[in-house]
Amino acid sequence: MNARVNILLSTYNGEQYLSEQLDSLLQQTYPNITIYVRDDGSDDHTLQILEKYQTKCRERQDGGPQIVILQEENPANLGYMKSFWTLLQKCERADYYAFCDQDDVWLPTKIECGVAAMEREKNDIPILYSSGFVYCNENMEVTGYPVQITVPVEFKDVLFYTPAFGFTIMINNKLREQAFSASSLEDMPHDGWCQKIAASMGKFVYDRTVTAKYRRHASTVTYAGVRKLNLVFKWIKNEIFGDGMEEYYRVLRHFYDEYEKVLSDENKETLYVFTKREKSFSLYLKRLFWKERLRPSLGGEAALRISFLLNK
Numbered sequence: 652m653n654a655r656v657n658i659l660l661s662t663y664n665g666e667q668y669l670s671e672q673l674d675s676l677l678q679q680t681y682p683n684i685t686i687y688v689r690d691d692g693s694d695d696h697t698l699q700i701l702e703k704y705q706t707k708c709r710e711r712q713d714g715g716p717q718i719v720i721l722q723e724e725n726p727a728n729l730g731y732m733k734s735f736w737t738l739l740q741k742c743e744r745a746d747y748y749a750f751c752d753q754d755d756v757w758l759p760t761k762i763e764c765g766v767a768a769m770e771r772e773k774n775d776i777p778i779l780y781s782s783g784f785v786y787c788n789e790n791m792e793v794t795g796y797p798v799q800i801t802v803p804v805e806f807k808d809v810l811f812y813t814p815a816f817g818f819t820i821m822i823n824n825k826l827r828e829q830a831f832s833a834s835s836l837e838d839m840p841h842d843g844w845c846q847k848i849a850a851s852m853g854k855f856v857y858d859r860t861v862t863a864k865y866r867r868h869a870s871t872v873t874y875a876g877v878r879k880l881n882l883v884f885k886w887i888k889n890e891i892f893g894d895g896m897e898e899y900y901r902v903l904r905h906f907y908d909e910y911e912k913v914l915s916d917e918n919k920e921t922l923y924v925f926t927k928r929e930k931s932f933s934l935y936l937k938r939l940f941w942k943e944r945l946r947p948s949l950g951g952e953a954a955l956r957i958s959f960l961l962n963k
């Protein structure tokens with residue numbers, strides 16, 4: 652396989668586990684890899700660790716992966732969304748792009764499995780690949796398994812739910828191009844946005860093969876790995892009693908505005924129902940009594956339907 656893969660790693664104060672993750676990236680069995688890193692304003696030893704590994708890669712004689720640290724005139728803390736979009740925009744062109752978090756561990760065949768799956772597809776449409784993983788504690792001891800993604804993943808499945816974790820995702824060039832055809836992406840979650848593109852305009856490919864270990868610890872930035880019950884409580888707190896639904900609507904409105912001309916009539920109609928742009932009783936009823944499940948778990952679906960009922 653000759654396809655070029657760019658691994659995109661955004662770091663922030665990651666000195667505790669970064670070396671372990673970098674080691675796992677350098678041990679990938681797939682040969683044609685470049686690791687692009689953007690540091691988001693760390694004030695610990697993250698940059699020194701990155702530079703040490705960069706030097707180590709340059710000194711290799713086997714033609715293995717190289718590390719490219721993005722150099723910026725005025726580096727700033729952009730937050731994870733802008734940081735990943737910056738990486739995807741500024742890296743050299745490749746065939747595929749894989750998102751990477753700083754404190755996980757990838758199994759050696761992660762990229763190889765992803766490329767093999769992507770190469771089986773027709774890459775003239777936006778393709779997103781996601782693989783399986785296991786939950787681990789801080790010592791990388793397995794503590795659990797995630798809910799399997801139900802395929803095929805349709806557009807409705809990514810409106811109020813993000814099936815794939817960012818670090819499991821690989822996208823092709825068509826998806827990258829479609830993403831950057833938007834006028835602005837700075838405040839859009841990179842993982843959720845890419846999944847919306849794949850589900851509405853291309854294909855979402857899922858492989859349940861475990862290719863990564865997801866580290867759960869107290870300082871994790873997002874709550875993606877919390878227990879199911881806690882996740883339901885968070886949905887209730889954020890969506891029924893908080894402003895979480897408005898954030899969903901904000902993203903959906905922006906997606907509609909950017910891609911209205913290229914969406915199918917069916918997906919355009921679905922999206923319009925859930926953008927909540929106009930005060931319409933008929934649209935309220937369509938949301939409330941939508942005929943299909945929008946989330947995989949009963950708790951998540953119930954929280955969403957209650958939000959619709961309350962016109963949140």
